[in-house]
Amino acid sequence: xxxxxxxxxxxxxxxxxxxxxxxxxxxxxxxxxxxxxxxxxxxxxxxxxxxxxxxxxxxxxxxxxxxxxxxxxxxxxxxxxxxxxxxxxxxxxxxxxxxxxxxxxxxxxxxxxxxxxxxxxxxxxxxxxxxxxxxxxxxxxxxxxxxxx
Numbered sequence: 001x002x003x004x005x006x007x008x009x010x011x012x013x014x015x016x017x018x019x020x021x022x023x024x025x026x027x028x029x030x031x032x033x034x035x036x037x038x039x040x041x042x043x044x045x046x047x048x049x050x051x052x053x054x055x056x057x058x059x060x061x062x063x064x065x066x067x068x069x070x071x072x073x074x075x076x077x078x079x080x081x082x083x084x085x086x087x088x089x090x091x092x093x094x095x096x097x098x099x100x101x102x103x104x105x106x107x108x109x110x111x112x113x114x115x116x117x118x119x120x121x122x123x124x125x126x127x128x129x130x131x132x133x134x135x136x137x138x139x140x141x142x143x144x145x146x147x148x149x
Contacts, residue, residue, distance in 0.1 A: 006107060011077035011096055019077075024091040024105050025112060026121040027057040028144060029075065032129045033085050034137060042085040045140040048126040057116065057123045087144060089120055 002008075005018050014022070032047040051069055053060045065072045073083065075092060086093040091101055104120055106112040116123045122144070132140060 004107065006095055006101060011080060011092065014077075021107060022091050022095065024089075024101075024115055024120070025057050026087070026089065026115060027052055028087040028090065028122055029073070030059065031122065031126065031144075032137060032140075034141065043141045044085075044087075044144050045137060046122075046126045046142050047129040047132055047137060047140050048122065050128050050130045052126075052128070054123070054126060054128070057121050 005014065006022060009018070011019070011022075027048065028044070030049045030052045032045045032049070034043045034045060035041070036043070048054060049059075049069060049072070051060050051065055051072075052058070059065050061068055066074060073079065075083075077096075080086060080090075080092045080096045088094075089102070091105055094101060101108050102120075103109060104114045104118045106114065115121045127140075129137075
């Protein structure tokens with residue numbers, strides 16, 4: 001029996017279908033992130049992009065997301081290594097860093113809901129960025145890895 005593609009291929013070698021299937025569905029990339037102008041530090045918030053369907057942890061308009069949200073970052077094999085705000089739990093980042101996929105990843109366990117059941121996604125924990133005034137966004141900072149923000 002041969003090894004699964006994510007164990008044998010680099011991110012740059014994956015087909016578009018394989019690339020898309022690696023997404024674990026955590027939706028952490030859809031969180032509003034704030035950057036400290038002085039230090040460059042990135043803070044995650046409990047605010048999600050207005051296009052995120054929070055009940056499904058999926059973009060409501062994935063194909064047109066960049067047109068509808070111009071600052072949406074489209075992940076590519078190259079950008080995974082360059083984006084400093086990628087969560088440590090992100091399947092793309094894990095593969096890029098040679099850490100493999102976790103047991104709860106749907107490609108490993110066969111269950112797309114396991115990530116949510118085990119609390120590795122943002123499902124049920126966020127609100128839309130449209131519901132908060134820009135000057136109040138700092139009040140929504142959270143550390144998704146369980147450390148004090």
